[in-house]
Amino acid sequence: MRRHILSLVMFAMSAFATLAQSSTEKIVGYAVTDDIDVSGAYFGEAGTYTIGARLGPDFLSDYKGCRIIGMRVAVGCDLGRTRMFLYNMASGEAVAVHEQNQRLYSGWNDISFSGDGYTISGDETYFFGYDYVETADMVSDKKGGVNAVGSDYTDAFMLLSNGTLYPVTNVGRLCVQLIVDVSNLPTEKMSFTFFDPGFRYKESSEGFQLTTTLRNVGRNDISTFRMGYKFDDLAPVYEDVETPAASGATAEWSFTSAIPESLGVGAHTLTAWVESINGKDPVEPCERTAYFGIYNDELTRHRVYVEVYADQNSYYSAKFDAALAAAAPSAGDKTEYVKVFAPGNQLAIDDAAWLHELYAYTLPSFTVDRSYFPCEAHVAYDMNDYLLQFPLELQSAILQDMIGYDDSSRCFADINLTGNYDEATRGLTVNVSGNLLPEATAIHGDLSVTLMLVEDGVVSPQTTINAMNRVVVDNNYKHNNVLRSYITSPHGNKVSIDGDAYSASFSTTLDAAWNADNMRVIGIIAPIADDLNADNLTRYDITNANTMKVTGNAAINDVNVDNAVEGPAEYFTLDGRRAPEPLAPGFYIKRLANGQSSKILVK
Secondary structure, three states, X not given: OOOOOEEOEOOEOOOOOOOOOOOOEEEEOOOOOOXXXXXXXXXOOOEEEEEEEEEOHHHHHHHOOOEEEXXXXXXXXXXXXXXXXXXXXXXXXXXXXXXEEEEEOEEEEEEEOOOOOEEOOOOOOEEEEEEEXXXXXXXXXXXXXXXXXXXXXXXXXXXEEOOXXXXXXXXXXXXXXXXXXXXXXXXXXXXXXXXXXXXXEEEOOOEEEEEEEEEEOOOOOEOOEEEEEEEOOOOOEEEEEOOOEOOXXXXXXXXXXXXXXXXXXXXXXXXXXXXXXXXXXXXXXXEEEEEEEXXXXXXXXXXXXXXXXXXXXXXXXXXXXXXXXXXXXXXXXXXXXXXXXXXXXXXXXXXXXXXXXXXXXXXXXXXXXXXXXXXXXXXXXXXXXXXXXXXXXXXXXXXXXXXXXXXXXXXXXXXXXXXXXEOOOOEEEEEEEEEEOHHHHHHHOOEEEEEEEEEOOEEOOEEEEOOOOOEEEEOOOEEOOEEEEEOOOOOOEEOOEEOXXXXXXXXXXXOOOOOHHHEEEEEEEEEOOOOOOOOOHHHOOOOEEEEEEOOOOOOOOOOOOOOOOOOOOEEEOOOOOXXXXXXXXXXXXXXXXXXXXXXXXXX
């Protein structure tokens, strides 16, 4: 993801050696080679740095049942005796699996673990490496002891500091490897490590491009393999790949193809698989499927919906609030923010706990229209590294960039909100309506509308950092964009479509503690998510969003028509805001000088 924060200073290029493992002992990791492209990199400040690489379940599951029996490390100079470690980070904390002191010499070092090693269950997250001690002499000489190979890669070079892992960039992949007994692996086996079909929505006239990386997770080296792919249930296409891959190493495969003419507007699949390895059928299948939609027409997006997953007990959330506030002016009235607090927080609501279970892999984080950006590991974005390292101006620029990327996602339905609020009873009625293109149901199937009540200026505790740079709890912190409740079901209410349009009405009563003047309704239309789960999140992005204030919304609708009055027409967005001319494409309310109003579409 676009979130790297640290870098090393590179010193020199050097070294090549040969691997020395037996046929059943393989090196596993991101640097599966004895090459050393960068030797003698340094941090530039004397101290002890706990550095290594992280392997998660997506990597280790291919080695389930194998045993970790040692490590290999390459360093740029003699480092003396230092601590080698293997940590299990699955719980979020560093739990020591193995530690031993070892003298490290310049070049590659083999470290054997005592006993039978450690069996891989496949659901661990291992962080492994060594304590690198950088001396004052290294800093003054501008030559350290860190070796790396290749280009930067996620998790391939990380620093453990105060219990948190941070990526290290601009030097390559740290020269650390696990030695694994793979005697129980099949001889021929491959696994996808990267699978990128591009953006989800594609015009029928554009090409389909797939880029993949596959790892050889069998015992034998691979000299050639055959790939197959097909659109929907059409005839498969095969391609022989003459790219060698040693055991544990990776190979790339990609293709570009015109979308078959027989695939019309709607939802489709692209399936790719390994057909053969070294001329043999793979012992275990290796297959991935991408879901995509074909469209011809699209509508204008009313609002970009940014859903923030926050934590009142973390000062990172307060930092993120500042970054959002700095980014908001440049977004104008195009972006709507909703802040959803973690379960257990004072401002959390039970109906929103599912968002944290499915999207918030870290806190704070956020989604943009809950849409998936190609190549990312998660639907949500993590800003924590930026919050720690970069000034506020750069944080806001990064946020604007991320939001802008997803704003380009295609839109096939609109959503309009009008309503009436009764101050005496605190009752609120919201009318929802919209038009749909044929693409909406052809790609998404059934659609649902979700309505949320959001409040600004909510006073509630927040852990933050004061002017003395100390972590404190601010009991008078003002939270904006707070999700107070859902008016519809939290997962949305299915819309009833009449031709190419839909409409519905919903009512609720505002809590006496809420300030109606500071509240707004945010509505989203999206695929109905009856079977939403961690495996299919990328298929449930929001199609469109809109907003309206709880109070003061009747000005456009409640008018007295007087045909004798003449003058220029005025134009408003569907939530009652005056629209500047010339009008951008989209739906508007046109109000004549005589008070007569009508809805228009500008193409």
